[in-house]
Amino acid sequence: MITLRSVLALIAAGTLWSGGAAMAQDVLIRGAEVHTVTGQGKLDNTDVLVRGGKIEAVGVGLAAPPGTAVIEAKGRPLTPGFFGGLSDIGINEVPSEKATVDSGLTVGADKLMDAQWRPEFDVTLAYNPNSVLLPVTRIEGLTWTVLTPESIPGGSFVAGQGAAVLLDGGYDAVLGGSQALFVNLGGDALQWSGGSRAAQYMLLEQAFREARGNSPAAPQPLLHPAGREVLAKYLGGGRVVLHVERAADIRRAVAFVRQAGMKPIVVGGTEAWMVADELARNGVPVLLDPLENLPSDFDGIGARLDNAALLYRAGVRVAFSGSGSLNARKIRQQAGSAVAHGLPWNAALAGLTAIPAELFGIGAGRGRIAVGQAADLVLWSGDPLEVTTAAEQVWIAGRAIEMRSRQTELRDRHLERLRSKTAR
Amino acid sequence: MCLTLLGACAGQPNKTPDAALPAARHAAYASTYQAASSPPVLIRGATLLTGTGQRLDEADVLIVAGRISAVGHKLEAPAGAQLIDGKGKWVTPGLIDAHSHLGVYPSPNVRAHSDGNEITNPVTANVWAEHSVWPQDPGFEKALAGGVTTMQVLPGSANLIGGRTVVLKNVAAVTYQAMKFPGAPQGLKMACGENPKRIYGERKQAPSTRMGNVAGYRAQWVEAQQYVRDFDEYGKKLAAKDKDAKPPKRDLRLDTLAAALKGEILIQIHCYRSDEMALMLDMADEFGYRITAFHHAVEAYKIADLLAERRVCAAMWADWWGYKMELFDGIQENIAFVDYPANGCAIVHSDSEEGIQRLNQEAAKAMARGSRAGLSIAPERAIMWLTANPARALGIDQQTGTLEAGKMADVVIWNRNPFSVYALAEKVFIDGAPAYDRARRNAQPRSDFMLGQPLPGVAP
Numbered sequence: 001m002i003t004l005r006s007v008l009a010l011i012a013a014g015t016l017w018s019g020g021a022a023m024a025q026d027v028l029i030r031g032a033e034v035h036t037v038t039g040q041g042k043l044d045n046t047d048v049l050v051r052g053g054k055i056e057a058v059g060v061g062l063a064a065p066p067g068t069a070v071i072e073a074k075g076r077p078l079t080p081g082f083f084g085g086l087s088d089i090g091i092n093e094v095p096s097e098k099a100t101v102d103s104g105l106t107v108g109a110d111k112l113m114d115a116q117w118r119p120e121f122d123v124t125l126a127y128n129p130n131s132v133l134l135p136v137t138r139i140e141g142l143t144w145t146v147l148t149p150e151s152i153p154g155g156s157f158v159a160g161q162g163a164a165v166l167l168d169g170g171y172d173a174v175l176g177g178s179q180a181l182f183v184n185l186g187g188d189a190l191q192w193s194g195g196s197r198a199a200q201y202m203l204l205e206q207a208f209r210e211a212r213g214n215s216p217a218a219p220q221p222l223l224h225p226a227g228r229e230v231l232a233k234y235l236g237g238g239r240v241v242l243h244v245e246r247a248a249d250i251r252r253a254v255a256f257v258r259q260a261g262m263k264p265i266v267v268g269g270t271e272a273w274m275v276a277d278e279l280a281r282n283g284v285p286v287l288l289d290p291l292e293n294l295p296s297d298f299d300g301i302g303a304r305l306d307n308a309a310l311l312y313r314a315g316v317r318v319a320f321s322g323s324g325s326l327n328a329r330k331i332r333q334q335a336g337s338a339v340a341h342g343l344p345w346n347a348a349l350a351g352l353t354a355i356p357a358e359l360f361g362i363g364a365g366r367g368r369i370a371v372g373q374a375a376d377l378v379l380w381s382g383d384p385l386e387v388t389t390a391a392e393q394v395w396i397a398g399r400a401i402e403m404r405s406r407q408t409e410l411r412d413r414h415l416e417r418l419r420s421k422t423a424r
Numbered sequence: 425m426c427l428t429l430l431g432a433c434a435g436q437p438n439k440t441p442d443a444a445l446p447a448a449r450h451a452a453y454a455s456t457y458q459a460a461s462s463p464p465v466l467i468r469g470a471t472l473l474t475g476t477g478q479r480l481d482e483a484d485v486l487i488v489a490g491r492i493s494a495v496g497h498k499l500e501a502p503a504g505a506q507l508i509d510g511k512g513k514w515v516t517p518g519l520i521d522a523h524s525h526l527g528v529y530p531s532p533n534v535r536a537h538s539d540g541n542e543i544t545n546p547v548t549a550n551v552w553a554e555h556s557v558w559p560q561d562p563g564f565e566k567a568l569a570g571g572v573t574t575m576q577v578l579p580g581s582a583n584l585i586g587g588r589t590v591v592l593k594n595v596a597a598v599t600y601q602a603m604k605f606p607g608a609p610q611g612l613k614m615a616c617g618e619n620p621k622r623i624y625g626e627r628k629q630a631p632s633t634r635m636g637n638v639a640g641y642r643a644q645w646v647e648a649q650q651y652v653r654d655f656d657e658y659g660k661k662l663a664a665k666d667k668d669a670k671p672p673k674r675d676l677r678l679d680t681l682a683a684a685l686k687g688e689i690l691i692q693i694h695c696y697r698s699d700e701m702a703l704m705l706d707m708a709d710e711f712g713y714r715i716t717a718f719h720h721a722v723e724a725y726k727i728a729d730l731l732a733e734r735r736v737c738a739a740m741w742a743d744w745w746g747y748k749m750e751l752f753d754g755i756q757e758n759i760a761f762v763d764y765p766a767n768g769c770a771i772v773h774s775d776s777e778e779g780i781q782r783l784n785q786e787a788a789k790a791m792a793r794g795s796r797a798g799l800s801i802a803p804e805r806a807i808m809w810l811t812a813n814p815a816r817a818l819g820i821d822q823q824t825g826t827l828e829a830g831k832m833a834d835v836v837i838w839n840r841n842p843f844s845v846y847a848l849a850e851k852v853f854i855d856g857a858p859a860y861d862r863a864r865r866n867a868q869p870r871s872d873f874m875l876g877q878p879l880p881g882v883a884p
Contacts, residue, residue, distance in 0.1 A: 096618070096748040133746075274878070291778050294531040294563055301532070301877050326746040333785060336845030387785050387845045388792035407745075407755045414726050415761065415797060421729045422765040 025400060026051045028064040029379065032073035036369040037080055037354040041346065048078060050375040053398035058369060071379070071393070079349065079384050080367055081143025081376030081396060083356040084167065084328040085321035086241070086267060086287065089145050090131040091123060092325055102126035106154030117207055117222040119181060120230040121160030123149035129169050133325060135405035138167045140329035141378040141391035144175070146360055148241070149182050157189035157200060158182075158207070161230070162241075164360045166376075168396040177361040180239040180265070181231075183257075186249045187299040197249065201256055208260050211235055235261045239361065241287075243267050245299040247274035254284050265359055267321055270300035273307045276314035285359050286311055289322025290338035308351070309342030318347065319356040336385035348385060374398075453554065455604035457593055459855030464488045466501040467837065470510025475517040475811040475826035479804035485515055487833040490856035495827050508851070514841055516807050517827055518573025518834030518854065520814035521780050522692075522739040523719050523773035527577055527592075527600065528553055530561030531777060541580030542587065546624050546631060547644055549612065550676035551587035553579045557600040562871040563777040568594050568860045569868070570781035571836040571849035574605060576818050578719075581615035581694040582623050584631065584640045588680055589613055589692060591818050595854055596869035609819040611716070612684040614641070616695035616704060617750045638703065645711040648681035655682070690716040690819050696750040698726035705734055717817040719773065722754040725761035728768060737769035737817040738762045741779070742789040759787075759809060760794020760801060771817055772809045783810050788843035803843050832856075 027050045034046040036058065047062040048055060064070050093100035105121045124147050137145070144167055149160035164178035184192075185200050193199040203222065209215045210223045211231035223231065234240060240262040242253045250272055257264045266272060269286040272279060279286065290308045295301040304310075308318050320338070323330035335348040343351075357367025366374050375398040382389040394401040465487040472480040474495065484499040485492065501507055528540035539556035542548040557577060567575065573594050579586035589611035592603040616637065625632030631640050654672040661669035683689040691708075695701050695718045708715050718724065721738035722745060724731060731738055740762065745754025763770035772787045774780035791806040815825025824832045833856035839848050852860040861867035 094746065094749055094752065291781075293781075294566060294777055295874075295877075297532045297534070327743055329743070333789075333845055337782075340846045340848060385845060387788045388843060390792065390796055410753055411725075411755045411757050411797060414755075415757070418725070418728055418761055418764060422732075 025398065026065065026068040027071060027375075027395070027398070027400070028062060028068050029071045029073055029078060029377070030062075031075060032078035032379065033075055034058065034369055035077060035079045035349055035384075037346075037350055038368050038370050045075065048369060048377070050377070050395065050398045053375055055369060055371055055373050055375050057371060073379055076392065077380045077382070077384055078369070079141075079378050079380065080353040080369055080373075081378055081394065082141050082331065082352045082384075083319065083367075084137055084142040084145030085323055085331050086148040086162075087145045087325040087328050088123070088148060088150070089133045089137060089167070089325045089328060090128045090165070091126045091147060093128075093131055093133070095326075103148075104150035104152035104155055105160060106152050116224070117156045117158050118224070118227055119158050119160060119207075119234070120224070120226040121149060122162075123147055123160055124163050124165065124174050127165060127173065129171055129173055132406045133328075134167050134169055135402075136326075136407055137328050138394055138396065138401055139391060139403050139405050139408070140332070141380065141384065141394055142328055142331065143167055143376040143378070143394065143396050144362075144366070145328065146178070146180070146356075151184045151189065151192060153191065155192070157184045157192040158204075159184060164362055166396060168399065168401075175360075175362045175366075180241045180360065181234045181262075182241045182243070183253075184243045185253050186244050186246055187297055188243070188245075201252070204256065204260075207231060208235060237261060237263060239263050239265065239359075241265045241267050245270040245297075247271035247302065249299070251275050251278060254279070254282065258282065269311075270296075270307070271302040272316070273304065273310040274302055276311050276316055279311070280315035283317075285317035285319065285355070287319045287321040287356070287359075290320065290334045290341070290343075292322070305337070305341040306343075308338040308348075312343055312347050317355050317359070318343070319351040319359060320348075332385055332389075333387050336387065339385060345385065453552075453601065453604075455606045456599065456601040457595070457597075457604055457606055458602075459490045460595075460857035462490070462857040464493070464502045464505035465508060465833075465853065465856065466499060466505045467508045467510045467513075467515055467835075468499075470513045470515045470837070471841075472827060473514065473516045473804050473807040473842075474828065475807055476828060477804055477808060479802070484510070485827060485835065487835065487853065487856045490833055492827055492829055492831045492833050492835075494829055508837065510837065512840070513850070514838040514847075515827070516571070516836050516838065516842060517811040517825055517831075518836055518852065519571045519783050519810045520818065520820075520825060521567070521572050521575040521774050521783060522717065522737075522771050522814040522817050523775045524567075524575040524577050524780055525580065525775070526563040526567065526575065526777060526780065527557035527559065527561045528579070529777075530558045531563050541582040543580075543582040543623060546583050546620055546629075546640055547585045547677065548579070548583050548587050549585045549644070549678075549680040551579060552590065552610070553577050553587060553613075554590035554600055554604065557590065557592070557603075559597050559600050559603060560871045560873045562874055563780070564594055565596070565860075565869045565871060566777070567780040568852055569849060569862070571784065571838070571842070571852055572780055573834040573836070573852060573854050573859070574815075574818070574820070574824060575780070576611060576692070576814075578611065578613045578692065581613070581619045584615060584620045584637055585644060585681070586613040586615060588689065591820060593854060595859060596871075598872075605818075605820060605823075607820075607823070609688060609690050610683075611690045611692040611818070612680060614691065614693045614704075616693060616700040617697065618748050619694070634700070638707065641707060642710070644677075644681055645685070645707075645713075648678055648685055649711065651675065651678040652682045652685060685711065685713050687714055690817070692717050692719055692817070694719050696720050696722045696748075697753075698723040700750075701727060702730065705730070705736070716819075717769075717771065720751075720775070721762075722751045722758065725755060725758045726753075728761045729765050731762060731769070732765035732767040735767060735769070737771055737813060739771035739773035739814070739817065740790075741775070742772065742786040742793075756789065756793040757797050757799075759790035760797065760799045763794070763801065763805070763809070764799050769813050769816065770809050771813045773814070784838075784842040784847060785845055788845075791843060803841065806843060
């Protein structure tokens with residue numbers, strides 16, 4: 001029998017792991033507390049069989065087919081791989097060093113009348129799977145993220161397109177069907193709308209008309225032909241991620257894009273709790289940061305720690321985001337904090353797994369522990385929402401990830417040095 | 425009483441008349457803080473993390489007249505004492521954040537209140553953070569709900585020498601003087617590395633390199649030493665009743681630097697890289713002053729032995745890293761490594777209006793990472809990172825930071841082991857007076873700014 005320890009030894013010896021393109025290893029994870037994030041809920045002392053990168057069986061007393069590694073979970077929690085939030089992992093290595101940053105587009109316009117909108121900008125084309133941020137992130141149990149373009153000076157509040165990527169280190173990591181258009185609204189976006197948030201709707205309306213091609217061309221159009229085509233696609237039922245905080249802006253933005261034929265996801269949503277019923281009625285989900293409880297600006301006066309709990313109780317689908325790229329791993333702490341302030345634990349787990357997967361169109365294949373789902377799995381040392389817990393082993397598409405990063409290498413080198421120099 | 429800025433105090437033969445010297449650290453802008461009066465409080469049967477490295481189970485804390493009167497088992501309640509059932513609760517000293525910008529970079533983030541960095545000169549030793557503090561920052565009450573009873577507010581890190589810091593008690597007040605920790609020394613904020621050289625380098629002025637940074641500090645210390653000599657000389661002349669004694673021209677910048685040279689103002693340095701921290705220690709030797717703490721200190725783990733040997737604290741985050749090159753080598757075991765050597769002084773700090781609300785969770789992360797790396801760390805040890813150690817770095821360890829008889833009764837009652845994401849501070853006492861009660865809305869402070877805002881029944 002192969003134990004977790006011996007699997008780790010095999011990994012260390014390079015037999016299981018040999019870079020981004022390694023083959024998935026069939027594995028039976030035995031005796032775990034399996035959090036399925038399905039109607040089955042939590043299954044105690046349960047086995048999960050992984051073959052060919054997918055979950056083949058979930059049950060009790062499963063047999064290991066020949067050649068299958070067996071991991072004894074010893075009752076520890078097993079969850080689907082966690083969502084890394086909206087981020088620019090792999091497209092922004094050191095934020096202060098411009099040469100390492102590909103997160104946003106500037107086309108040099110400094111006046112509103114010269115604005116050029118480039119919704120065709122697709123930030124996933126800049127993705128570098130060899131970024132040191134990937135191992136740092138995935139060894140904490142985060143197996144995927146949504147690459148998100150930023151609005152930067154000289155660009156537009158329509159930041160461009162992003163999509164979900166698997167953090168397995170592969171070059172072709174974009175998950176099909178997950179593309180979204182990212183739009184920043186409200187007070188943070190005034191610099192791209194002539195100083196008033198009201199003009200954001202004016203400009204969006206102009207761009208929508210250009211994309212539909214059903215009104216005479218403006219003398220100074222916002223869009224290029226490629227941009228018109230891309231935007232037209234989103235107007236036909238595409239996913240649009242609206243970064244918006246103030247209650248009044250959330251209502252207006254959601255209604256505006258829905259009327260235009262888009263499917264909105266609210267991100268930020270500091271004051272979403274104030275319009276929770278309306279969001280629930282219209283099936284609009286919210287990606288939020290549960291640590292946001294200060295009026296960080298005049299768009300977020302109503303910030304409160306139980307935003308997630310209030311939205312959940314109103315029937316809104318809630319997922320988490322907001323800890324950025326470098327510390328994307330903080331998303332577990334965010335979810336735990338939402339629980340401390342009233343969100344049911346299972347809802348918090350869903351907000352890290354099945355819900356974001358659904359929202360970004362990959363829920364049929366990821367985000368749950370169920371037969372046929374991709375084997376993105378994490379075996380935890382304890383409660384996965386607890387800050388003292390660590391991921392013991394992470395699998396992405398059935399492949400056991402090497403649980404090392406640049407940070408663990410620094411740790412190991414300098415711990416040895418410290419021990420040799422220090423008597424306590 | 426020795427109130428002089430420039431030393432020449434007790435134990436020195438040439439005692440200088442105070443009148444001859446610039447304003448002392450407590451003479452101007454004095455604290456008007458008054459502890460609220462309150463009846464005795466006896467917390468019974470709780471798990472205590474004392475901040476001295478001890479854990480006491482099913483133990484009691486007695487608070488009388490704003491001070492910790494006793495800590496132990498089966499304590500007797502004095503007449504009129506409020507009794508609190510501590511069963512299942514954990515009790516710790518009030519948390520202390522060694523690095524905050526509350527009040528100087530308040531919420532909401534508006535230009536009108538952005539008063540934390542005097543980015544007009546690489547050396548602004550003349551400015552005092554307290555003169556920027558807006559006491560209505562809603563961040564104070566949120567930090568209180570996280571168990572923070574004391575904090576150091578610093579100027580930002582744009583400048584080589586950014587100015588004086590201030591230590592505040594986290595009490596609701598309409599003036600900052602009413603928050604000012606009585607008797608706490610001020611700090612001197614200095615900054616290494618990328619910020620000063622970037623900010624001034626982009627303006628085509630010095631410093632634009634790390635060597636320019638160091639030349640910049642050294643020039644200041646040279647001047648400050650001369651300033652000290654000039655005042656010493658003047659003091660001697662006065663003492664000798666020299667009729668021609670003429671006071672040197674007073675300079676606010678040099679007042680601060682001279683007090684730092686004398687150790688009356690504690691030196692607090694924003695510094696990430698291990699090599700730069702070692703360099704700053706050499707510079708301290710060159711001019712004969714002491715560094716109290718390095719802040720952020722993302723690479724402190726590489727020189728944990730040196731820091732312990734020099735008795736310099738490091739105030740750190742649990743896991744923040746990477747947004748500049750000087751943070752590229754951040755690791756989650758940093759705090760645990762600094763704690764490891766004998767005399768190591770590890771501090772969990774926030775530098776953030778969000779982080780200050782959950783210093784306990786930041787410590788929990790660091791504790792867990794250290795333990796996984798084989799440095800077994802118990803809660804009674806880790807609590808020192810948020811209490812006794814920052815008290816030491818702020819020069820207030822004789823007054824607060826532990827649950828010991830005689831100390832200020834700055835005390836937090838937690839609903840469970842505080843090293844958990846689910847832990848909440850239920851009650852907070854400052855100098856024995858109830859400062860926060862989670863169960864009672866009207867026992868929680870609320871900033872003037874938040875009044876009349878559309879937040880019915882808002883949770884803290």
